[in-house]
Amino acid sequence: MMEFIPPATRFVALPDGFKLKRGGTLSGARMAYETVGRLNAARSNAVLILTGLSPDAHVCAHEQHPAPGWWEGMVGHGKPVDTDRWFVVCVNSLGSCKGSTGPASVDPATGRCYGPDFPALSIEDLADAAAHVVRALGIEQLAVVVGASMGGMTALSLVARHPGLARHMINLSGAVHAQPFAIALRALQREMIQSDPQWQEGRYDAASVPISGMVAARKLGLLSYRAPDDWSRRFGRERLDAALASAAGMPAMDFAVEGYLACHAQRFVRAFDPNAYLALSRAIDRFDLGDEAAGDADAALRRLQLDRALVMGVDSDFLFPLSQQRQVAQGLQEGGVGVTYRAVSSLAGHDAFLADVAQFGPPIAAFLSDVASGARSAEAASDVGQASLTASSSVSSPSASLAASTASSVASSTACSTAIATAPSTASSTASSTAIATAPSMASSTAIAPVPSMAASTAPSTASSTAPSMAAITVTPL
């Protein structure tokens, strides 16, 4: 039972008796969040960020907590999500272990941690709890809701269940529901944790956490976040120094890629509660936006009330494959939402929204710039909100930022500098064979390449922010 709460975390109490979709209720529950930037007088510049499974609410550095956040390259002063303009609210998901109530929290009814007795959690509950945070901050309408991965599901759910709460949405590598390959992978991750003898049906204590199960589950997660070719590019058949690996308690490893995964998985285990992981993992698998429309996910998409949306995915993502983002874009479009759809070509797979800010940043910056323009126009004219963007597919670019970014969605500024690791094959062979080295690809998120300035990053936008009518989406064929 482990909670990991960043120092600048703020809290909002959820209403007592907060009802969960699958029948449970929570008493004395709370939501953890951080804010960056200032809410303007009109309260019209709020951006809500919903996270993937593992991050906390510390999305970027700010005065109260200057350590880098989990999306440092994307959010902050002068970044694509520019906190000089936007009031950014990032919530820690309900059920997580980073401050919001979840299995790692104390159940006020018993005085003990919920553990496996935490009621069954749904993505809809995460959406409802996040909506509560927004309203508790005095925000009637978000300018933009942003969600990636599980956060993309949560964003869809929030828009469906709280019509009018957000005017615009940025949905990155999200989906209306999971597909069987991803479901099976996650089921296997849960099986790894639950078959660890320290699991004890979820009643482990801090002294006997199911670490080996968590490590294995995280390794599989890390592997699945990137395209196979990316692992080849980074590690090839680079060997791990057997003597050094053994000295660090990592026997029976031959290859650098094994050491890399072990290092990152160990770090994760020290920052996430197993019961929380299981609850969120299962919530992802069970989520279906179609539940909002008698099982028809496309109908649910068509009902979503938004002015505009940016939908992005990655061609090498096999957990949330591109066909799923195309489905989201098409459904929104058919419902009358102005949609920009971007298919990113990248080896970074499902991790690309974190790892490949060079490709994700500019479209996000352009979209927000257009939103801002529209917001200004709205002060003069009553309804230009339907201005829409044409779909386009970004071209592949050699992405220098890949090598410098983290593979993991865990926010941490601590590089794997204490573990055995060899440099990827692009690094010098001296480093890999002689030292306990920190490979470039294992550097912390502070090493993410600087993103272009706002002025430069809006250049690629093909949309005109003054376009008065809804342009038809042209979804890029795969």
Add this chain to the structure above:
Amino acid sequence: MMEFIPPATRFVALPDGFKLKRGGTLSGARMAYETVGRLNAARSNAVLILTGLSPDAHVCAHEQHPAPGWWEGMVGHGKPVDTDRWFVVCVNSLGSCKGSTGPASVDPATGRCYGPDFPALSIEDLADAAAHVVRALGIEQLAVVVGASMGGMTALSLVARHPGLARHMINLSGAVHAQPFAIALRALQREMIQSDPQWQEGRYDAASVPISGMVAARKLGLLSYRAPDDWSRRFGRERLDAALASAAGMPAMDFAVEGYLACHAQRFVRAFDPNAYLALSRAIDRFDLGDEAAGDADAALRRLQLDRALVMGVDSDFLFPLSQQRQVAQGLQEGGVGVTYRAVSSLAGHDAFLADVAQFGPPIAAFLSDVASGARSAEAASDVGQASLTASSSVSSPSASLAASTASSVASSTACSTAIATAPSTASSTASSTAIATAPSMASSTAIAPVPSMAASTAPSTASSTAPSMAAITVTPL
């Protein structure tokens, strides 16, 4: 310690003191094999089949053992590898648990099973042991050596280490060495087994096999053998009947794909020894054909002595990706071998050579037909063996055989009929909701669609069997 030996298995003793690449030696070791068809008087029609990690030597039904073999659709009377013409020898890999000596065998020095004390195994040892079987059968030169997956590695090693033993090679979804994504997956599979409390450092007994670790490892294997889209096509978000699943001892499963994997993994666990699995899995990761040429795999390929080779791979295979088969084809071609390279478009991924006989069969039949023609010519003229085939890429075809084939490389005629399973989304919803049903995709290998006759299947060949000179390979760009 479990051996699983088919009833028609025959044995050849390995020379006492059989030396292994990494320094060990074996005493009193044996190789298991089966043969189908008849060796001709000239002893010129022998085809050696080398298997992937898990199959036994029972490649197809024959008089001594009429149950379907693990490659029933490919080998037999009138099949692409036609046993009316060819004398087929299939060996069980050294180190396996299907009759050849391995960790599950009794060590004559101690009278106990080797278990974890079996000496470190290499693909080269598998190749040397298979070569011994060939020679023990009185065959000086194979017409063709065929290897798929791990067997493709073994075939390359055999040709490198035993020059002249084979005139032709069919290499399917093979590689000169593994890439880091596949290495990491296999390392994770081994970790799952070794972290099972019943593992006991490999000293488990028959009453306490590390079943949960083996099941998890096999699930990951099965998942990785197919393209993600294939799982979507077959299962979608089909649910598992919770009550039925629970009654069958499968709690906490929501989706049909989970039940499918559980069923097949359970079957595998009852047919493979964990220590043998670990030994072969590690041998795959460590194999590098470059070891035959001072670390240069391409140089090793260029040295291989063959007349002609057929090299095939699959575009959705991310364990042995197509770029690796292209490398094999190019290296052989540069060394003067006449190469046919076929890139198959299929969702069956690494499993396609088993599952998609419709696409793998015709090129194999055509190649063997050309080999036979060349062999006949050789009786008249001394040297037309260098006749070569041009490379081509097969087009994608809707493959009806996919749904009817097994996902697993385990040879078994027993369908998962006793386990909970729902039909894939193409099956009727009645079947999935009311019964403990055997889905079509879980049917046994007897359900594999009939392959075209030899006459029909040679039609797609673009090569002329009378071409006297070596045509340049034109490797299909990806």
